[in-house]
Amino acid sequence: MTFNDDSQLSGGKVKRRGRTAAIGGGAVGGLALLVYIVSAVSGVDLTGVLGGGGGLTTIQQGGDTVDAAPECRTGRDANASVDCRMEGAAESLDAYWSAEAPRLGITYTTPTFYLFQDSTDTGCGTASSATGPFYCPPDRALYVDTSFYDELQSRYGSSGGPLAQMYVVAHEWGHHVQQLQGTFADTDRSGTGASSGSVRVELQADCYAGAWVGDAATTEDADGRTFFEPITRTQIDDALSAASAVGDDSIQRRSTGSVDPDSFTHGSSEQRQRWFLRGYQQGATSCDTFSVPGDAL
Template identity: 40%
Template sequence: MDFKSDAQINTGSVTSGGGGRGGGLAIGGIGGVIMVVLALLLGLNPGDLLGSTGQNNDPGVVKSECRTGADVQRNPDCRWPAYMTSMEEYWSQALNGFQAPTMVTFSGGVNTACGQASSQVGPFYCPGDNKIYVDTNFIGQLLQQLGTETSYAAEAYIVGHEYGHHIQNLTGVLARSQDGRSGPMSNAVRVELQADCYAGVWFKWTSNNDNDIIDNITQDDLNRIVDAARAVGDDHIQQQSGGGVRPDGWTHGSSQMRKFWVTKGFQTGDPNQCDTFSTDELGQ
């Protein structure tokens, strides 16, 4: 997976730091699932593990250095606005009434409209401010912790998933995950699987688009995407946390379910095929 050297990057798609406090629940924090599982196993309050460190450090994205795809070679941090530029180009064409989100990069902890969050929550989307939050220093550690390798493709899948939550927020679907239920057939899982499918749809589009900033997506990249989807399955995370598999506690879906939907998105290239709410065939 490469970046076209002459393609323009939308530098305004990524900022550093955080926002103010407000309402709304952060969605899609992969690391947060791990921390909550560990807390329950240890008999602790999940909030004690998910508290903010109070830091708001810029991990290194410098806007003036991120103008074209060629800049990613000079400064790898430029890949984050490159991912966002590609996703904005696709979704602006695919969704009526589209409004672009922004990504906030941070290190350690961040204040958001959904409250405070530490790096251990992992990448997440906050519907209260329409922003995707990523600790760019921690994401590689998180992928390794989950037993998969860090790669541009794996990172892009995660960003694409969080971008999918923004699309769900625009369409009104995201609120369905807030009913407090869990389990393989819950709305929480259906929302996460749809976001996976949306990430796969975007990958299909960029792999077929000769004009997009992302270039040369290989079979190995696709394998990395599927492997990342496997790694963030609830059953895999529960096993990694040292406990048994408990489907009644799933909020994101099993490894098999997540692989199924990201693959379906890529194979169809059609966001209309990502309706996880009208079927009980979720790929278990």
């Protein structure tokens, strides 16, 4: 998506974390590509580290937290800089969910959004660049190392454009909405498989991302200007390429040459694209992945 050059960014939605020295690992929700790959190669399900969080040892807390994008003030800035793009996406997502959440019966609060480099400590353990973007429920925070976007394009085959990048953020923001709904607490995410609870959680977050995109061209800044220009089909294809790139089958095929649906934790490329489009076309109220029969998921 392209920001309107004259849209205004208020700033302060995205923070940057300093580096930390820590041991352990783990992330909750999100893409966590390294975990997928190791699980697929070894045949051992390691995706439990993406579950309840905590239980890992940090040997040094800290790292300064600063405003990630103090110079980002307009949509023109967001079109030119990835950090500013993260700020613009966060402001648009926050405006969208502030209005949409009551329709889902949710009392909405804004998540914290951290950018980091290399590694950082979180309430879910230590995160590294290899973990991929993720949401940590205990922190109610998104964590993104933007170097992942280079990997998304060069290693995983996404087109890597602006909407592909913002789809990742919108997916993690969707996990925050699920946290507010009580979805994480109510869903057994310990199992795997094409219709497992973990897959249903991830597909709903994809659907929520699509719902935001569907409304994004009408979401307004504090001055009543829309954040984005009208969305094109090429830009939608950009987001779909990211959804496809992080499908379980796509990752397994690249890493092992075969696909094992029984080990799925996030959904196939086709499922992830389809649920993103469902949200885009029908809105957030259409994103109930939990009432859909497994063979229709």
